[in-house]
Amino acid sequence: MTAEPVLQVRNLGVNFSTSQGEVQAVSGVSFEVRAGECLAVVGESGSGKTQVLMACLGLLASNGAAGGSAQFAGQELIGANERALNRVRGTGIGLLSQDPLSSLTPHLRIETLLTEGLVDRGLATRAEAHERALQALAEVDIPQPEARLRQYPHELSGGMRQRVALAAALMCAPKLLFADEPTTALDVSVQARVLELLAGVRDRGVGVLIITHDLGVVAGLADRVAVMYAGRIVETATTDEMFFAPQHPYTAALLAAVPRLHGDDRSRLVGIPGDPPQPSARPPGCAFAPRCERAVAACGESRPELTQYTGRNQVGAAADESSIPIAVRGVPITAVACHRPLHSSAEYA
Amino acid sequence: MSTPPPLLQVERASVRYTLRGAGLLAPARTLDALSDVSIAIREGGRLGVVGESGSGKSTLARVVLGLVRAQAGRVAWEGRTVDYDDATAMRSLRREMQVVFQDPFGSLDPRMTAGQAVGEALQALAGPVASVAAQDRIRAALSEVGLAAAFANRYPHEMSGGQCQRVAIARAIVARPRLLVCDEAVSALDVSVQAQIVNLLHQLSERYQMSLLFISHNLAVVRHLCDEVAVLCQGRLVEQGSRAAIFGDPQAQYTRDLLAAVPEPDPALQRARIVAAHKALRASR
Numbered sequence: 001m002t003a004e005p006v007l008q009v010r011n012l013g014v015n016f017s018t019s020q021g022e023v024q025a026v027s028g029v030s031f032e033v034r035a036g037e038c039l040a041v042v043g044e045s046g047s048g049k050t051q052v053l054m055a056c057l058g059l060l061a062s063n064g065a066a067g068g069s070a071q072f073a074g075q076e077l078i079g080a081n082e083r084a085l086n087r088v089r090g091t092g093i094g095l096l097s098q099d100p101l102s103s104l105t106p107h108l109r110i111e112t113l114l115t116e117g118l119v120d121r122g123l124a125t126r127a128e129a130h131e132r133a134l135q136a137l138a139e140v141d142i143p144q145p146e147a148r149l150r151q152y153p154h155e156l157s158g159g160m161r162q163r164v165a166l167a168a169a170l171m172c173a174p175k176l177l178f179a180d181e182p183t184t185a186l187d188v189s190v191q192a193r194v195l196e197l198l199a200g201v202r203d204r205g206v207g208v209l210i211i212t213h214d215l216g217v218v219a220g221l222a223d224r225v226a227v228m229y230a231g232r233i234v235e236t237a238t239t240d241e242m243f244f245a246p247q248h249p250y251t252a253a254l255l256a257a258v259p260r261l262h263g264d265d266r267s268r269l270v271g272i273p274g275d276p277p278q279p280s281a282r283p284p285g286c287a288f289a290p291r292c293e294r295a296v297a298a299c300g301e302s303r304p305e306l307t308q309y310t311g312r313n314q315v316g317a318a319a320d321e322s323s324i325p326i327a328v329r330g331v332p333i334t335a336v337a338c339h340r341p342l343h344s345s346a347e348y349a
Numbered sequence: 350m351s352t353p354p355p356l357l358q359v360e361r362a363s364v365r366y367t368l369r370g371a372g373l374l375a376p377a378r379t380l381d382a383l384s385d386v387s388i389a390i391r392e393g394g395r396l397g398v399v400g401e402s403g404s405g406k407s408t409l410a411r412v413v414l415g416l417v418r419a420q421a422g423r424v425a426w427e428g429r430t431v432d433y434d435d436a437t438a439m440r441s442l443r444r445e446m447q448v449v450f451q452d453p454f455g456s457l458d459p460r461m462t463a464g465q466a467v468g469e470a471l472q473a474l475a476g477p478v479a480s481v482a483a484q485d486r487i488r489a490a491l492s493e494v495g496l497a498a499a500f501a502n503r504y505p506h507e508m509s510g511g512q513c514q515r516v517a518i519a520r521a522i523v524a525r526p527r528l529l530v531c532d533e534a535v536s537a538l539d540v541s542v543q544a545q546i547v548n549l550l551h552q553l554s555e556r557y558q559m560s561l562l563f564i565s566h567n568l569a570v571v572r573h574l575c576d577e578v579a580v581l582c583q584g585r586l587v588e589q590g591s592r593a594a595i596f597g598d599p600q601a602q603y604t605r606d607l608l609a610a611v612p613e614p615d616p617a618l619q620r621a622r623i624v625a626a627h628k629a630l631r632a633s634r
Contacts (some may be wrong), residue, residue, distance in 0.1 A: 010562035044539035045510070158402070187566065188610040195612065213539060216612030239616050255542035258614050259569035261596065269573055273543035274511040341580035 005032040006176045006207040007056070007093075012078070014051045014060065014231075016279075023279045025051045025064075026231045030306075033157040033176060038208040042254075043228035044276055049211045053178045058085040059095065073175060074182075090117045094169030098181035100161035104153040104168070110137075111149035114168050121213045121310040125173065136167040140197055160192030166197060170206075176200060183217055195221055215258050220244060227251050230277055230287035233306060238332040245345055247309070247336040250288045255270075286339065294340045308335040309343070354428030355389040356560050357413065357446075357528055362386050362422035363582075364408050382408040383419070384584045390528065390577075393558035395551075395556065397575030397592075399607070400569055404528035405584040406564045411530045414448055415439065415561060444474045448520035451533035453513035457505045463516040464501030469525050474524035490523040491516075494549060515549070522553060529554075530562045534569060547574050568611055572596050580604050 009031055013284035014026040033039045043049045055066035056077050070077045077085065089095075097103045104113055104290040114136060123133065130149075137145035140163040153161055162182065169177060179198060183191040199221055202208045212218060218225055218239060223241045227235040227250065234250040246252040256270040274291040277283060283290060289299040350396050363381040365442050370605070384404040390396045398406045411417035413424060415433040425430045432438055450456045457466055467487045471478060478486065488498055494515040514534065522528055529549065535543045551574055554561050571578055572590075578595040580587040580603065588601040599605050613619060 044541060182452055184558070188612075189401065189566075192610045204429055214612065215614035216619070217613050219616045220612050220622075233380065243616050254540060255614065259542045259544070259547070259567070259573045260615075261569050261572060261608060261611055262615070262618065269544035269547055271548055272541035273545070274543060276539070278509075330537075341515070 001038055001111065003032050003034040006073055007033040007209065008071045009052070009056070010067075010069040012052060012055060012066065012070060014048065014055050016061070016064045018063065018280070019281055023170060024231060024282075025279050026055070026057055028306075029068075029228075029231075029233055031226050031233065033209050035175065035207050035208040036202060036205045037224070038202045038210060038222045040220060040222035040225045041211045041228060041272055042080070042213065042225055043210065044213060046230075046276055046279060047228040048231040049228050050180055052178055053095070053209070053211065057095065058082070059088055064203070080166045090169075090174070091123070091172040092120065092176065093175045094172070094174035096162075096166055096169045096177065096179040096291065098184050100151065100158065100165040100185075103165050104161060106144075106153055107255065108152070110151055110156075110164055113164070114149070114152070117168075117172050123145075131212075132171060133167075136171055137164070139170075140164070140167045141193075144169070159186055159193065162186060162194055163197065164195070166201075169215065174206065176207045176209065179208060181212055182210065183214065191217075211244050215255065216245075227254070230282050231279065232287065232337065234288065234338065235334065235336045236306075241334050245334075245343070246339050247334050247341040248288075249292050249294045249340070249342065252342055253291075253293075285290070286337075294342075296340065299339050302339075304337045304339045306335050306337040307319070309341075350601050353392075355625050356392045356394075356427060357562070358425040358428075359386060359388045359409065359413060360423050360425065362409070362419040362424070362495045363413050364405075364412060364417055364419050381584050383412065385422070386581070386584070386586045387422075388438075388551070388579050388589065390560045390562060392527070393560055394577060394578045395554055395561040395575040396516060396579060397563045397565060398570030398579045398581060399565060399571055400581035401566065401607075403583065406566075406581050407532055409581070410448070410562060410564050414446065416528060422596055425492075438526040444524050445526050446528045446530065447524070447526040448530040448532065449514070449517050449534040451536050453510060453517045453537075454505055456517050457513055457520075459505050462502050462504055463491065463496070463508070466516055467501075467520050470520040471523045474561065475575065486523060492518040493553070494519045494520065495545070502509070509542075511545065514538060514542075514546055516591060518546070518549065519554075522559070524555065524559075526559065528560045528562060530564070532564045533566070534563075536567060543570070568596075569610060580607070 007335065010030050012026060012029040016023045016025055029052055035284060041049045054060050056070045058081065058154040060066060066078050067077060099163055109131055118124040118129045119126055133149060134145045137148055142148055142163055157166060186194060195217060198208060207253060210221065222239045224238055226233050227248065229250050235251050242251060246255055253272045257272055259269055272291050277287055283300065285300040285303055289295040362383055363385055366380045366382050368380055369377045386409060388396060398409060400406045408417060421598045426442060426492050431442065464487050467490050468483060471483055471486060487501060491500055496512065532583050535546050538546060540556040547570055550561060553559055563571065563575055576592055578592055587603045595604060599608060
């Protein structure tokens with residue numbers, strides 16, 4: 001599987017200037033999303049995962065600044081002007097956000113919400129856009145689409161709103177879909193349907209970048225995973241590797257902390273002691289070191305770089321993650337930023 | 350000898366909300382938030398109440414706390430019917446029954462330090478306590494939830510979500526309640542912190558024989574924390590049983606559907622499910 005990358009992010013950084021000085025929210029983030037592939041970015045609140053998306057779309061808060069590079073279909077997004085960004089937003093990259101109530105303008109009818117992108121850009125006439133909207137609603141299986149088009153967002157249930165938001169994100173046939181915690185606010189039964197729809201979008205050749213903290217969502221949908229901690233990617237791997245052979249102690253700890261419905265019903269979960277560091281007070285070495293069982297003195301002193309591995313053998317420094325092929329001669333590859341990754345320990349030897 | 354009555358009982362409680370009509374002159378509509386629901390919690394027991402949004406689980410918690418009055422049914426504490434209008438009785442009941450809500454930033458006063466917040470609860474529930482003794486109890490409550498003494502001087506904005514939620518728990522347990530009502534108390538927390546708080550609640554419940562009424566939409570968390578589970582759907586009790594029964598051998602179709610819909614953090618399992626779903630779809634055609 002070597003589809004062309006639709007999004008290539010290199011060494012992306014996001015800084016915010018606050019009353020407490022410059023705060024580094026994201027740094028040195030590199031990844032790529034290929035057509036027809038789903039990459040999940042996993043991390044806890046404050047890890048910077050949403051800011052990565054906002055930087056790509058030029059939607060950072062006014063005190064934020066992005067550095068590095070993000071190329072969408074060959075076009076540089078970081079530092080691009082509003083006109084160029086507006087051509088990409090919606091038409092090139094669709095955005096599905098967590099809360100459909102705040103992403104759908106409350107005083108506009110569903111028809112306007114779905115069609116304004118096409119009509120305003122002169123991509124379709126009103127009549128054509130109307131037809132496309134009907135089709136888009138049918139695709140996310142909304143019954144009686146004709147009647148729904150005349151309704152307002154508040155007249156729909158939460159699950160239906162999120163499906164309308166997905167239809168809106170897909171109206172201009174984007175090559176890439178950003179989904180930022182798309183299922184967090186939904187009930188499980190509705191969640192399952194939205195995930196199925198997202199899988200369908202990916203299978204039609206759209207690149208999907210999903211941000212989530214729900215590892216269940218990752219297991220069902222993602223092809224590859226990037227784990228973020230304190231503004232950096234600490235591990236990238238295929239979904240199976242991440243779950244079955246996590247390399248970074250944070251990834252492993254996260255997996256152990258998730259409550260499960262199957263298997264051992266031990267009454268105690270394995271929590272990670274402490275809290276993630278505040279962006280303004282990140283430690284100098286590995287940001288996870290203060291909470292890490294495996295940490296040694298070196299972990300607190302120097303920051304480990306993302307290094308790639310095939311199986312258990314170190315291949316070399318991964319200057320940029322996207323240069324790593326998904327698999328080399330059938331051997332899956334992992335990249336991890338850690339001085340003492342798990343495979344270096346005795347149980348792997 | 351007869352067995353002692355359960356610590357808390359809700360018997361056939363019904364709550365109906367009146368909603369404004371769709372238009373200015375439209376007639377008011379009613380919504381049955383809770384219909385004929387009965388639950389019981391024994392001393393030291395941990396009951397999880399699960400359901401989707403609108404299932405009535407928060408309404409049930411509010412009925413128990415007296416924040417919403419049930420139009421029908423009754424709540425009994427150690428077998429005696431609770432009279433929520435009796436101010437004196439309620440004052441002593443509040444010492445025994447405390448609550449932790451979902452949003453720790455919303456439930457803590459931003460102008461109070463953690464120590465003041467816990468101290469305020471102590472004063473309100475245990476009456477005037479000599480200040481030296483009070484300081485000791487505040488420190489003990491904070492240390493019980495895993496916060497160092499230095500946290501007593503911190504304001505909510507100086508703490509993370511997990512730390513604030515610990516303060517909310519310290520505030521709730523400082524007067525040693527016998528029942529702690531948790532309304533989505535771990536839902537807003539990150540997984541790593543959520544696991545710590547779930548363990549903490551488990552520990553406190555074991556150590557002090559403190560009962561839990563744990564309201565959550567997260568079935569997996571309930572499986573790890575609770576020993577009894579009640580499943581609500583659209584205001585009705587669908588099924589109630591031990592953890593092993595509900596998760597291992599659910600009887601109601603709704604419970605089975607709910608469990609099947611939860612995405613599990615296991616790629617092999619998720620793939621097997623997708624295959625099974627496709628098979629079922631083909632079979633139904």
